[in-house]
Amino acid sequence: MILELCRSKYYGHRHSEILAIVRKQIIGSIEHIESEMLSLFYDFLNKEPYYYWNRDVFNKTVEGLETLYDEHYSELQITENILEHFLFGLNTYRQTAEVISDLRNVNDNPEIKTRLYRIPTYISIVEGCLSNLYKVLTLLLDQTTDKDYKSQSKLNPLCTILKNNDFELLVVDVNIDIRNAINHGGVIYKNVDGSPTLEFQYSKNREQQILHMKLYEFDELIDQVFDVASAIILGLVTYLNNHKNLFQVNLKEKLFIPFSLLALELSIPEARCRSISDLPNDKQLNIDMYIKNTDAASINEMSIILSLLAYERYNDYAQFMISFSNERLPSSWIRFTNNEVERILFDVNNIERVFEEVIDRGDYVVWSPSTEKIDLNEIKYFRFPNYKDARYSINQIEDASITDRKRLKGHLYLGDIDTREEIIEIIKNSIDWVKNLKNVPSPTFHVKNGEMEADSVYLNVYRKDTRKNKATVLSNDNFVCKVDYNIDGKTTLKNGGIGSAIWNQLSKEQQDNILIAWNGSQYRERMKVKIRRNDLCPCGSKRKYKKCCIK
Structure with missing residues (x-):
C-alpha cells in the first residue's frame, strides 16, 4: 500500500497527461506509457x-x-x-x-x-x-x-x-x-x-x-x-x-542495464535520475538526481519515495544514498540505512523519527539554494584570458573567491629566466595583471566578484609549460616557487595550499605583501644575521635553532 501511494505521489497525473500529448503530437496508436x-x-x-x-x-x-x-x-x-x-x-x-x-x-x-x-x-x-x-x-x-x-x-x-x-x-x-x-x-x-x-x-x-x-x-x-x-x-x-x-532482463541484477532501467523509471519531467551505482559488497546504493524544485521539504519527500522504490528492487543494500543537484543548489545528499527504509515501508509514522536519526549522525546535508540575481549564461560561457609576452606567460587562471575575498590563482611560466631580480619583477607584473581580471558570481553560493581588484592572487611558478612536471614538490626541477599575494598582507591559504611537510621545506621570503616560497634557497636574498641558539630556526620549522639546523 505504501509503495503504491509513493508511486501515485511521485508520478501523479503525469502518465495520463503526457500520454494525451503523445497521442496528439507523436503517435496516435499508443495505448500506455511505461514509467x-x-x-x-x-x-x-x-x-x-x-x-x-x-x-x-x-x-x-x-x-x-x-x-x-x-x-x-x-x-x-x-x-x-x-x-x-x-x-x-x-x-x-x-x-x-x-x-x-x-x-x-x-x-x-x-x-x-x-x-x-x-x-x-x-x-x-x-x-x-x-x-x-x-x-x-x-x-x-x-x-x-x-x-x-x-x-x-x-x-x-x-x-x-x-x-x-x-x-x-x-x-x-x-x-x-x-x-x-x-x-x-x-x-x-x-x-x-x-x-x-x-x-x-x-x-x-x-x-x-x-x-x-x-x-x-x-x-x-x-x-x-x-x-x-x-x-x-x-x-x-x-x-x-x-x-x-x-524484455529478457533480470532486473534484480546489480549491473549496468538494470541500474540504467531503474534510473529511467525514477525519472520524471522535473526530477531526473542521472545515474545509479553501488559500492562493493552491497554496502551502499547511490542514486544521483537532478531536480528543478530545490525546496528542502520537496527534497525530503523525494528522498523517502526514491529510497522506498529503490528498496523494492534492491533490498539488501546496507545504505541508500540519494544526492541532489541543481544549477543553484550546492551539492546535497541524504543517506538512509536499510533498517530505516524498512521501518518507513511498514509504518509511515516512523518518517519523522528516521529523519531525526539521519540528521543526528550527519547523514543529512541539504543546502538552501542560492537566490542571488545572476546571469547563468554569463557564468556558463565565461572564461579567463591567458597572457603571453616575449619573456613569460600566464595561464590556467581559476577563481577561488569566497564571500568577502576575491581570490584568483594561476600558473606562471618563466622559461629560461634565472636571475632573482628578474624573477621577482615578473612575479610582481604577473600579480598586477591577474588581480585586475574580472571574475563572475558563483551560481550556488555568494562570492565576491566583479571588476574590482582581487584581494588575493596565488601563483604556481614553473620553468616550462609541459604536460607533466606541474607537481609542487621539491624534487621537481620545473617547479620554481609558490606566490601568495594578499592586498592586506594576511593570507587565507594555509601552507600555500599544499601539504605542511612540503611547505615547511620551501624557502620563504616576504616582499611587501607578497610571500614567495622558493623551491630551494638559491633565489632567496641572503643577509648576514646572527642567530642565537634559542632563536627560532630560519628554515621555518618553528623549532629552536639549537634543535634544528645548528649543525
Missing part, C-alpha cells in the same frame, strides 16, 4: 534540440519495427545486448544534445569552433550515437533471418544491412566519406571566394579523394544527422514502450 519511458517521451515533446526529430524517419522506424513484431512475434526478444546498445546510444545522444545547446550558437572564431564543436559533434552523433542505434536495429533483424547480422559492428556494414532491409531512410543522411576524412584523412579550414569552407581529405578505393563543403552546409548536416538520431531514439522508445513483454 521507464515517461521522461523520454516528455523530452521529445518539450526539450530543445530533442523536439526537432525527423518525422519521416520516426514513422519509418516505428513502421519497420512493428512489421517485424507482427511477422516474427514468436522469434523476437529484447535482449540485454539490444538494451545495452540502446542505452549507449541514448547516453551519447543526451551528452551531444547538451553540447549542441551550449555551443551551436556561440559566436566564436569559425575555425576554432569547427575544431572544438563541429567536427567532434558530427563524430559523436555518427559514431557514438547512430552506430549504437543501428546496432539495435540489426540485432532485432538478426532474430528474423538466417544471415549473420549480429557480428557486424562497424558503421558502413550496419548502414548496408539497414538499406537492404527497407530502413534506407534511416541512413541516407550519414556521410561515410566525411566520417572517414575526420577519422583517417584530414579536415582543412579554408576561405574560398570569401566563403568559409571545409576541405575533407580521405582515401577511397586506394585513391585520394577531396570533398569541399561550405561551413553552413556542414552545420546543416550536423543538424540533419542529429534529427535522424532523435527520430530513431523516439521510434525505439515507442517500440520498447509498447513491447516491454519482450
Whole structure:
C-alpha cells in the first residue's frame, strides 16, 4: 500500500497527461506509457534540440519495427545486448544534445569552433550515437533471418544491412566519406571566394579523394544527422514502450542495464535520475538526481519515495544514498540505512523519527539554494584570458573567491629566466595583471566578484609549460616557487595550499605583501644575521635553532 501511494505521489497525473500529448503530437496508436519511458517521451515533446526529430524517419522506424513484431512475434526478444546498445546510444545522444545547446550558437572564431564543436559533434552523433542505434536495429533483424547480422559492428556494414532491409531512410543522411576524412584523412579550414569552407581529405578505393563543403552546409548536416538520431531514439522508445513483454532482463541484477532501467523509471519531467551505482559488497546504493524544485521539504519527500522504490528492487543494500543537484543548489545528499527504509515501508509514522536519526549522525546535508540575481549564461560561457609576452606567460587562471575575498590563482611560466631580480619583477607584473581580471558570481553560493581588484592572487611558478612536471614538490626541477599575494598582507591559504611537510621545506621570503616560497634557497636574498641558539630556526620549522639546523 505504501509503495503504491509513493508511486501515485511521485508520478501523479503525469502518465495520463503526457500520454494525451503523445497521442496528439507523436503517435496516435499508443495505448500506455511505461514509467521507464515517461521522461523520454516528455523530452521529445518539450526539450530543445530533442523536439526537432525527423518525422519521416520516426514513422519509418516505428513502421519497420512493428512489421517485424507482427511477422516474427514468436522469434523476437529484447535482449540485454539490444538494451545495452540502446542505452549507449541514448547516453551519447543526451551528452551531444547538451553540447549542441551550449555551443551551436556561440559566436566564436569559425575555425576554432569547427575544431572544438563541429567536427567532434558530427563524430559523436555518427559514431557514438547512430552506430549504437543501428546496432539495435540489426540485432532485432538478426532474430528474423538466417544471415549473420549480429557480428557486424562497424558503421558502413550496419548502414548496408539497414538499406537492404527497407530502413534506407534511416541512413541516407550519414556521410561515410566525411566520417572517414575526420577519422583517417584530414579536415582543412579554408576561405574560398570569401566563403568559409571545409576541405575533407580521405582515401577511397586506394585513391585520394577531396570533398569541399561550405561551413553552413556542414552545420546543416550536423543538424540533419542529429534529427535522424532523435527520430530513431523516439521510434525505439515507442517500440520498447509498447513491447516491454519482450524484455529478457533480470532486473534484480546489480549491473549496468538494470541500474540504467531503474534510473529511467525514477525519472520524471522535473526530477531526473542521472545515474545509479553501488559500492562493493552491497554496502551502499547511490542514486544521483537532478531536480528543478530545490525546496528542502520537496527534497525530503523525494528522498523517502526514491529510497522506498529503490528498496523494492534492491533490498539488501546496507545504505541508500540519494544526492541532489541543481544549477543553484550546492551539492546535497541524504543517506538512509536499510533498517530505516524498512521501518518507513511498514509504518509511515516512523518518517519523522528516521529523519531525526539521519540528521543526528550527519547523514543529512541539504543546502538552501542560492537566490542571488545572476546571469547563468554569463557564468556558463565565461572564461579567463591567458597572457603571453616575449619573456613569460600566464595561464590556467581559476577563481577561488569566497564571500568577502576575491581570490584568483594561476600558473606562471618563466622559461629560461634565472636571475632573482628578474624573477621577482615578473612575479610582481604577473600579480598586477591577474588581480585586475574580472571574475563572475558563483551560481550556488555568494562570492565576491566583479571588476574590482582581487584581494588575493596565488601563483604556481614553473620553468616550462609541459604536460607533466606541474607537481609542487621539491624534487621537481620545473617547479620554481609558490606566490601568495594578499592586498592586506594576511593570507587565507594555509601552507600555500599544499601539504605542511612540503611547505615547511620551501624557502620563504616576504616582499611587501607578497610571500614567495622558493623551491630551494638559491633565489632567496641572503643577509648576514646572527642567530642565537634559542632563536627560532630560519628554515621555518618553528623549532629552536639549537634543535634544528645548528649543525
